[in-house]
Amino acid sequence: SNRARMLILCPDRAGIVATVSQFLYEHGANIVQSDQYTMDPEGGMFFMRIEFDLDGLESALPALQEDFARVADRFSMKWSVYRAGRRKRIAVLVSKEDHALLELLWQWQSGDLDAEISMVISNHDDMRQLVESYGIPYHHIPVTPDTKAEAERQQLELTEGKVDLIILARYMQIVTPKFIERFPNRIINIHHSFLPAFVGGKPYHQAYSRGVKLIGATAHYVTDELDAGPIIEQDVQRVSHRENVNELKRMGRHIERTVLARAVKWHVEDRIVVYQNKTVVFV
Amino acid sequence: SNRARMLILCPDRAGIVATVSQFLYEHGANIVQSDQYTMDPEGGMFFMRIEFDLDGLESALPALQEDFARVADRFSMKWSVYRAGRRKRIAVLVSKEDHALLELLWQWQSGDLDAEISMVISNHDDMRQLVESYGIPYHHIPVTPDTKAEAERQQLELTEGKVDLIILARYMQIVTPKFIERFPNRIINIHHSFLPAFVGGKPYHQAYSRGVKLIGATAHYVTDELDAGPIIEQDVQRVSHRENVNELKRMGRHIERTVLARAVKWHVEDRIVVYQNKTVVFV
Amino acid sequence: SNRARMLILCPDRAGIVATVSQFLYEHGANIVQSDQYTMDPEGGMFFMRIEFDLDGLESALPALQEDFARVADRFSMKWSVYRAGRRKRIAVLVSKEDHALLELLWQWQSGDLDAEISMVISNHDDMRQLVESYGIPYHHIPVTPDTKAEAERQQLELTEGKVDLIILARYMQIVTPKFIERFPNRIINIHHSFLPAFVGGKPYHQAYSRGVKLIGATAHYVTDELDAGPIIEQDVQRVSHRENVNELKRMGRHIERTVLARAVKWHVEDRIVVYQNKTVVFV
Amino acid sequence: SNRARMLILCPDRAGIVATVSQFLYEHGANIVQSDQYTMDPEGGMFFMRIEFDLDGLESALPALQEDFARVADRFSMKWSVYRAGRRKRIAVLVSKEDHALLELLWQWQSGDLDAEISMVISNHDDMRQLVESYGIPYHHIPVTPDTKAEAERQQLELTEGKVDLIILARYMQIVTPKFIERFPNRIINIHHSFLPAFVGGKPYHQAYSRGVKLIGATAHYVTDELDAGPIIEQDVQRVSHRENVNELKRMGRHIERTVLARAVKWHVEDRIVVYQNKTVVFV
Known part of the structure; x- marks a missing residue:
């Protein structure tokens, strides 16, 4: 399975969804589901869950995560990525x-x-x-x-x-x-x-x-x-x-x-x- | 309306339902609904609600209540009768x-x-x-x-x-x-x-x-x-x-x-x- | 277990509850739960379920049923008695x-x-x-x-x-x-x-x-x-x-x-x- | 109120979320809620609802809609934008x-x-x-x-x-x-x-x-x-x-x-x- 799930938590501000979805798109990932919740658009906490498919997930994931770390830094994100195929x-x-x-x-x-x-x-x-x-x-x-x-x-x-x-x-x-x-x-x-x-x-x-x-x-x-x-x-x-x-x-x-x-x-x-x-x- | 409701509360023992329903029958009342609940047949509390119709309820009720007081005494009942037609x-x-x-x-x-x-x-x-x-x-x-x-x-x-x-x-x-x-x-x-x-x-x-x-x-x-x-x-x-x-x-x-x-x-x-x-x- | 359950179905009319509960009382049965429902007190169908305890149920039940048949006839009842202890x-x-x-x-x-x-x-x-x-x-x-x-x-x-x-x-x-x-x-x-x-x-x-x-x-x-x-x-x-x-x-x-x-x-x-x-x- | 809501319906394919969210971000809109649903990532229909805030919504909306028409064309979208402040x-x-x-x-x-x-x-x-x-x-x-x-x-x-x-x-x-x-x-x-x-x-x-x-x-x-x-x-x-x-x-x-x-x-x-x-x- 090439399905992965990303969970994100950070202070809300403009551009998060755009940045994350653009990032995934550029890395060849196709978003199949995306949910988000903001406690308050004016500086409240922002929560996001994204399911995406990525060809060759296992080998491609480390690079994607490394790159995403820079995005996450910019928005002060706490985040995790989980492979759906790796059963808990x-x-x-x-x-x-x-x-x-x-x-x-x-x-x-x-x-x-x-x-x-x-x-x-x-x-x-x-x-x-x-x-x-x-x-x-x-x-x-x-x-x-x-x-x-x-x-x-x-x-x-x-x-x-x-x-x-x-x-x-x-x-x-x-x-x-x-x-x-x-x-x-x-x-x-x-x-x-x-x-x-x-x-x-x-x-x-x-x-x-x-x-x-x-x-x-x-x-x-x-x-x-x-x-x-x-x-x-x-x-x-x-x-x-x-x-x-x-x-x-x-x-x-x-x-x-x-x-x-x-x-x-x-x-x-x-x-x-x-x-x-x-x-x-x-x- | 000739509809009345009776609520009863007493210690459970044999014969309550029989006695009450027989009493009502002998006084010309027709039970249209009867619910009961016992906390424990061996000496728990017993609860009962009866709806009945009685011709000429308004004039007949005082005598029925007077007679019922004797039944109630026998079983140590707390009880009330309400006329459905008398809106609260x-x-x-x-x-x-x-x-x-x-x-x-x-x-x-x-x-x-x-x-x-x-x-x-x-x-x-x-x-x-x-x-x-x-x-x-x-x-x-x-x-x-x-x-x-x-x-x-x-x-x-x-x-x-x-x-x-x-x-x-x-x-x-x-x-x-x-x-x-x-x-x-x-x-x-x-x-x-x-x-x-x-x-x-x-x-x-x-x-x-x-x-x-x-x-x-x-x-x-x-x-x-x-x-x-x-x-x-x-x-x-x-x-x-x-x-x-x-x-x-x-x-x-x-x-x-x-x-x-x-x-x-x-x-x-x-x-x-x-x-x-x-x-x-x-x- | 001395617990039994009786199901009754008959045309509604005055005196059913009184008769049945009096019958059970006279036969030594103690009613522990009784539910009833009438489609219409004026000639609709009447349904009743009674749970009762009776000492020596197994040996006493046949006589009780025989006696009850006469009551049932009088009210045109369809009825059954089941022993709770006899698992289906x-x-x-x-x-x-x-x-x-x-x-x-x-x-x-x-x-x-x-x-x-x-x-x-x-x-x-x-x-x-x-x-x-x-x-x-x-x-x-x-x-x-x-x-x-x-x-x-x-x-x-x-x-x-x-x-x-x-x-x-x-x-x-x-x-x-x-x-x-x-x-x-x-x-x-x-x-x-x-x-x-x-x-x-x-x-x-x-x-x-x-x-x-x-x-x-x-x-x-x-x-x-x-x-x-x-x-x-x-x-x-x-x-x-x-x-x-x-x-x-x-x-x-x-x-x-x-x-x-x-x-x-x-x-x-x-x-x-x-x-x-x-x-x-x-x- | 500067709140607007966008509803989108189109065949699913890679890049929709990225494109739409990037588009809104570049037009100064801040996404406050976004929901989506795909019937099937492989060519099923894709549905999206976005709530966003945009400064000066009333005057800015016509240009945004005009620009979005080009995006919509590219993805064969059916879409609408509604101002939250315009009560139905x-x-x-x-x-x-x-x-x-x-x-x-x-x-x-x-x-x-x-x-x-x-x-x-x-x-x-x-x-x-x-x-x-x-x-x-x-x-x-x-x-x-x-x-x-x-x-x-x-x-x-x-x-x-x-x-x-x-x-x-x-x-x-x-x-x-x-x-x-x-x-x-x-x-x-x-x-x-x-x-x-x-x-x-x-x-x-x-x-x-x-x-x-x-x-x-x-x-x-x-x-x-x-x-x-x-x-x-x-x-x-x-x-x-x-x-x-x-x-x-x-x-x-x-x-x-x-x-x-x-x-x-x-x-x-x-x-x-x-x-x-x-x-x-x-x-």
Whole structure:
């Protein structure tokens, strides 16, 4: 595949689109999609995502990037180029709930999720058979108060430099700032509430107790502050007084897996830019 | 109209439905709709709503109620009977935003809202012409820090014993516990967020700042604790990074008026039972 | 489990609820949920669903049913009683698309679908390994124009009297009136459009060609007329000009599996009454 | 205001974005938003919408358009430029149902609909007072089988060259091909069903009769074939067996007005391109 994706972030001013598109044209690239967003044409931040085709992408890309660096400098751009053909490598962390993982496996197998699931890591051994039946390595790393540091060391050894994205698919352990700083904006968590409502533990109990009429789920990048990272996607489901906590959990599983799968899809398709703890998602 | 509605709340045990339906049958009432909900058949609370037709309702109802009191005693019921033909009288309190009021006026005029809008009270005079064009009395009661107590006295004088329901249709003043205790579970507020997210002031600013992907609105009964009363209805609308605060407000107005109108409709149709700061809504 | 469910259909008139609930009470049954619907209190049809608990259900049920027959006669009722503990046996028919089957398997495994998947029958052998890994028998019955009658004979031999419900989970063959008459209102099909729009083949192509802004799926009972049976459930998903036919198919799969799973759940929980080619669904 | 919007439609090929954005940059225009869509990078149709700011727009625009004609020629473009400050003039045609008109009036008054409602034309006199209270001229043109031709003549005399957009806001008369050809892709109708389901008359009766579980509404451009023009927007609302035809109508009104208002908003903001009886909507 000769398809590439470029993400750009810079202060807005006149001429950015013209310059970038002219640059790509002169380098033989054909723009097949282009999205942009400006917070304010008068000096706000400007965001852009471009998909382009370029003959002989693999060999031509280094020169294009080198040349683009000069353009980027001129506009103070933060930017990245990704080859669509280079599928992102994913490590999924799970505990005992399997629905979020199952959805990812299923979308991956059906070709809807264009990525490589490189491994599954769990603090329990329950899902080994399921995961290995898909030909995916399964690593059981128990986590106890005493072994927490050692567990993290093992997790980092398995993942650092070897995967591009960490997914916490209902992983019920808190990851440390040390772990997070190795994967900045590259750890996606699914929280089982409509954030910022019901931060922290047992959100379905909290939702039941408050008597809300909709329950939700939130996929977000993980930052040091619990459940406070940039939100990627959210969705909700109507409930009534009739649902008890267990039924909320059951209905919630459906939202969780849908929301997480959408967020992961957008990430691996390079559709997300993070700025000031918020996401710009080009869909 | 010979239609009546009965709301019942009591500890669950065997025989309630049989007893109540047999009672109504023996008194010549024909049940046209019956809904029930039990928190737990083993001693949880039981809720029931019955619509029935009874020939000569107006003259027959007192005796039926008197007789039913004995049944109710046996089951420790809290209960009420409402005549569908006796439309509830509403006072709407507004400030400067007109969309929530407009929706109510419009649904009322088209016959969708089966109630009587008896008056509109506002701390501003802006909507007088609009309201009076519908033939509805408009009371301008300014509220300042100094006149707050006097304003409340006037509001109570206008409403107490004269209306059945108070609607805060984007009324930007806080009502006092004294006012609330005169209308227990009979003041409906529309809060412009998906509660319990973004309690308090400027929820759209809060939503923008947090970068949520859905905004919402919540209709709830007013209690002494701000934005913490029993939730009647909620809904949400998808947003993206592209919407700024003003656009969130614009989109939110649409949700607010829809959610409030639904909640009011359910209240005036006697579809809501409040229990432990939550609502059971029979729809 | 001592839980049972009763479905009733009869012309409306005074006293039905009273009589039925009194009957159940006198027979020692405790009503835990009761829903009803009348098309018109003045002689329209009346529908009722009751869940009740009865000590020693298995041994007590025959006498209760015998006694109830007299009540039913008096009101010209069509009625059935189902024991909740007797899980319905399902045969799933599939072709090459696996998503609808996978959702059923997953909900079944997680306990969300309270039924027994007795067998999967397919005109292809592709999903054998998947299905057998769940411990479910897989029958490969090829269908060609020449073998169609023989294939149907085999399908009937496998299913008749041995399963309670047939699910066409994207089964791409048309079932014959002869097959349908053996399972009246007990064959559920998922059609990949919002019926009655896009009846027949290639509905996503039709949807793309018409330029609709929402695509949908419909679960319905199968009758002799193609895609015209009683609708159980429908849902839709927003699309735009950007989605081509393949992307509509991909997005559609998500709606199809969700809608089918909801319909099946309602069927096996005895929540559906069919009347005049429409469904009354008590949820 | 110096804001303008450009809509472009042409066969896709390399260099379009680069050329257009370079052109605008060289003419001093600052692109504030740009959306594009290609049906196929290899020779499919290409669609583009650009919002730009240009100092002294009114005086500078003619030269820019003249120069752009040469660019457009080179790429075989169909294109238009609209000044955002020149609000489109609207004629609303209504019959007896007022909800769709009311929503437009309300959005117009609150500033959400950035257009000029120049007149309301009706075959009934019922809404005169309402419309005139907004300061909008009201023309009562009765339509009978005998006067149909004369009525159309009057409608054309009032509108042709004087308004930019015709809205059929539940106008219950069929407009003729002659009328349609004067306003190509500039007549928006709201149809009270989810097209292509329930074409023609009494769609809520049809929906009730078919037993659908969602009802919908569709805003589309009017073409010679009834209810078959390019769809702009659609939405749906969940219903159940409990709703009779009148309740479907009541619930439907809410969808109709919402869907119509969105479609009109997109039209007056120049967000819609029509191609092969379908719409590309840049939102």
